[in-house]
Amino acid sequence: MEDMARTIDIDAYAEGVLAGHRPTLARAITLVESRRSDHAELAQRLLVRLLPHSGKAHRVGVTGVPGVGKSTFVDALGSMLTADGHRVAVLAVDPSSSRSGGSILGDKTRMSRLAVDPNAFVRPSPTAGTLGGVARATRETMVLMEAAGFDVVLVETVGVGQSEVAVAAMVDCFLFLTLARTGDQLQGIKKGVLELVDVVAVNKADGPHETDARRAARELARALHLLRPVSPSWTPPVLTCSGLEGAGLDAVWERVRAHRAALEEAGELAERRNRQQVDWMWAQVRDRLLGRLRTDPGVRSLAPGLEEAVRAGRVTATLAAEELLAVFWG
Amino acid sequence: MEDMARTIDIDAYAEGVLAGHRPTLARAITLVESRRSDHAELAQRLLVRLLPHSGKAHRVGVTGVPGVGKSTFVDALGSMLTADGHRVAVLAVDPSSSRSGGSILGDKTRMSRLAVDPNAFVRPSPTAGTLGGVARATRETMVLMEAAGFDVVLVETVGVGQSEVAVAAMVDCFLFLTLARTGDQLQGIKKGVLELVDVVAVNKADGPHETDARRAARELARALHLLRPVSPSWTPPVLTCSGLEGAGLDAVWERVRAHRAALEEAGELAERRNRQQVDWMWAQVRDRLLGRLRTDPGVRSLAPGLEEAVRAGRVTATLAAEELLAVFWG
Numbered sequence: 001m002e003d004m005a006r007t008i009d010i011d012a013y014a015e016g017v018l019a020g021h022r023p024t025l026a027r028a029i030t031l032v033e034s035r036r037s038d039h040a041e042l043a044q045r046l047l048v049r050l051l052p053h054s055g056k057a058h059r060v061g062v063t064g065v066p067g068v069g070k071s072t073f074v075d076a077l078g079s080m081l082t083a084d085g086h087r088v089a090v091l092a093v094d095p096s097s098s099r100s101g102g103s104i105l106g107d108k109t110r111m112s113r114l115a116v117d118p119n120a121f122v123r124p125s126p127t128a129g130t131l132g133g134v135a136r137a138t139r140e141t142m143v144l145m146e147a148a149g150f151d152v153v154l155v156e157t158v159g160v161g162q163s164e165v166a167v168a169a170m171v172d173c174f175l176f177l178t179l180a181r182t183g184d185q186l187q188g189i190k191k192g193v194l195e196l197v198d199v200v201a202v203n204k205a206d207g208p209h210e211t212d213a214r215r216a217a218r219e220l221a222r223a224l225h226l227l228r229p230v231s232p233s234w235t236p237p238v239l240t241c242s243g244l245e246g247a248g249l250d251a252v253w254e255r256v257r258a259h260r261a262a263l264e265e266a267g268e269l270a271e272r273r274n275r276q277q278v279d280w281m282w283a284q285v286r287d288r289l290l291g292r293l294r295t296d297p298g299v300r301s302l303a304p305g306l307e308e309a310v311r312a313g314r315v316t317a318t319l320a321a322e323e324l325l326a327v328f329w330g
Numbered sequence: 331m332e333d334m335a336r337t338i339d340i341d342a343y344a345e346g347v348l349a350g351h352r353p354t355l356a357r358a359i360t361l362v363e364s365r366r367s368d369h370a371e372l373a374q375r376l377l378v379r380l381l382p383h384s385g386k387a388h389r390v391g392v393t394g395v396p397g398v399g400k401s402t403f404v405d406a407l408g409s410m411l412t413a414d415g416h417r418v419a420v421l422a423v424d425p426s427s428s429r430s431g432g433s434i435l436g437d438k439t440r441m442s443r444l445a446v447d448p449n450a451f452v453r454p455s456p457t458a459g460t461l462g463g464v465a466r467a468t469r470e471t472m473v474l475m476e477a478a479g480f481d482v483v484l485v486e487t488v489g490v491g492q493s494e495v496a497v498a499a500m501v502d503c504f505l506f507l508t509l510a511r512t513g514d515q516l517q518g519i520k521k522g523v524l525e526l527v528d529v530v531a532v533n534k535a536d537g538p539h540e541t542d543a544r545r546a547a548r549e550l551a552r553a554l555h556l557l558r559p560v561s562p563s564w565t566p567p568v569l570t571c572s573g574l575e576g577a578g579l580d581a582v583w584e585r586v587r588a589h590r591a592a593l594e595e596a597g598e599l600a601e602r603r604n605r606q607q608v609d610w611m612w613a614q615v616r617d618r619l620l621g622r623l624r625t626d627p628g629v630r631s632l633a634p635g636l637e638e639a640v641r642a643g644r645v646t647a648t649l650a651a652e653e654l655l656a657v658f659w660g
Binding site for chain 2: 044051055136139143192195219226274278280281282284286293307311314317318324325
């Protein structure tokens with residue numbers, strides 16, 4: 001990578017990506033993921049060039065706890081779609097991958113079919129950085145994928161921290177995979193995630209688990225109906241499927257398509273995407289501003305003592321906040 | 331108010347509050363609510379004096395959509411508590427009150443019994459400012475109330491914007507009031523609120539509505555059980571009650587007390603309160619920093635054009651964010 005900036009030809013990159021040349025696409029993604037400032041500048045030039053060619057894919061997020069069978073599901077769904085003539089890109093947002101060595105997609109062999117499918121492109125999560133950084137790279141990789149002609153982008157997330165929120169903010173449709181559990185308990189419903197989902201699928205509805213999965217789906221549908229604010233344009237359906245056996249995937253995809261059609265009919269798709277972009281601009285402004293605050297030497301040296309004083313009731317939170325801001329502004 | 335700062339004697343204020351002298355308490359609250367910088371400084375001096383005398387009340391938040399009967403409920407619950415020997419303060423967080431002229435508590439006559447109860451103190455929401463400002467004043471008023479010997483603080487919120495989040499972050503127990511609706515639909519479940527609640531009560535369970543309320547409570551309990559992450563120390567109960575008839579209020583309060591006992595037993599109460607204070611310090615730092623960003627003249631003149639460019643795909647969100655930060659840092 002040392003000499004990469006010197007030798008990068010943005011025109012050639014742009015042409016290669018637009019032509020769907022896979023090695024160039026891979027290099028362009030590496031450029032977008034790089035955290036070197038000279039790379040960052042080049043990456044932004046490339047992205048501005050490609051933006052007019054982006055936006056044509058159906059962007060679908062997939063989430064669910066570890067063990068729910070996301071990789072198998074994405075592998076099977078993606079293969080179904082490429083067999084149907086689609087070109088499918090699979091990306092991931094996993095801010096934990098730098099520590100864990102990649103809990104999702106780090107090992108492409110977990111998507112054994114898509115990994116060797118000429119009409120698919122599987123890219124692991126960037127393995128370094130904060131959620132904000134990882135999400136930025138994934139969003140910008142999506143631009144490259146769309147410019148390269150992929151018409152379906154599946155963005156997988158393992159659901160660490162706020163990563164579902166980040167993924168929901170970059171896709172058209174957010175698909176939540178869950179499992180049936182013994183009795184009445186559903187697995188893996190994380191705080192806030194139900195408010196983001198557009199389609200729910202109870203996975204591993206195969207063999208002896210099918211009845212449980214059906215019951216879980218009915219209960220979850222009832223609960224969603226009860227708890228979600230009513231939307232005029234869409235009510236999230238709850239289905240069952242089996243990534244392993246490939247059962248029900250066509251029905252899941254049919255609902256994902258129906259969701260998009262409903263958004264388009266209501267004129268909400270373009271608006272949703274535009275809002276996502278503007279929100280993301282502001283999110284980046286906020287993230288960087290608060291990042292500066294967190295890493296400010298004065299703030300770092302003062303904060304622990306002030307936290308302790310606030311905890312002990314020796315100072316009000318308001319006064320402590322004022323002190324921190326005073327040292328930050330210098 | 332013009333000469334207030336000149337004539338304010340913080341020692342006298344502190345003594346008056348500690349003695350439970352109602353006119354002084356009212357003046358101290360007005361000082362805390364004031365947005366004049368000289369008042370703010372005096373208020374912080376007063377609060378630092380009183381902090382060691384605070385923290386002894388049971389702090390309970392009450393939320394629910396307009397029409398759910400919050401004022402009647404709080405009036406009845408508070409009266410039950412004062413009859414039982416408690417001293418009850420009623421505060422509010424309603425950032426809309428400056429516009430609406432006070433949609434809750436603005437008119438004390440909506441709490442006709444508590445308003446004239448010598449063992450209660452009803453204070454309307456501050457009527458000016460952002461949610462952050464209103465929440466700050468309410469939190470700091472809570473310190474005054476506790477120093478004045480009130481052992482129950484009820485904080486009502488109308489649930490505009492993020493006000494439930496703000497109230498949940500300042501209380502020991504968050505009580506959610508809802509209504510039964512025809513059939514299977516519950517009213518007023520707002521995004522994210524279920525994750526904050528500790529106790530749920532279906533209100534207006536009186537006369538012909540009682541059966542519906544009971545059924546709604548059962549359904550909601552099932553849904554909560556299904557959807558909430560399991561906590562080892564507490565499962566939010568769902569009750570029915572009637573603020574109007576006073577029915578079921580003792581049972582609701584019994585669950586509020588049981589919740590506190592469970593937190594104490596698990597050693598979580600002190601930790602929750604300490605964390606609330608430290609979180610609040612950081613929230614104030616963030617709010618003020620982002621406030622400066624929003625009001626920065628350079629940012630304000632640049633932002634609309636950049637938003638439009640991002641929307642139209644002429645510039646990446648990342649580049650636009652960099653431009654905004656560059657003009658902000660100057």
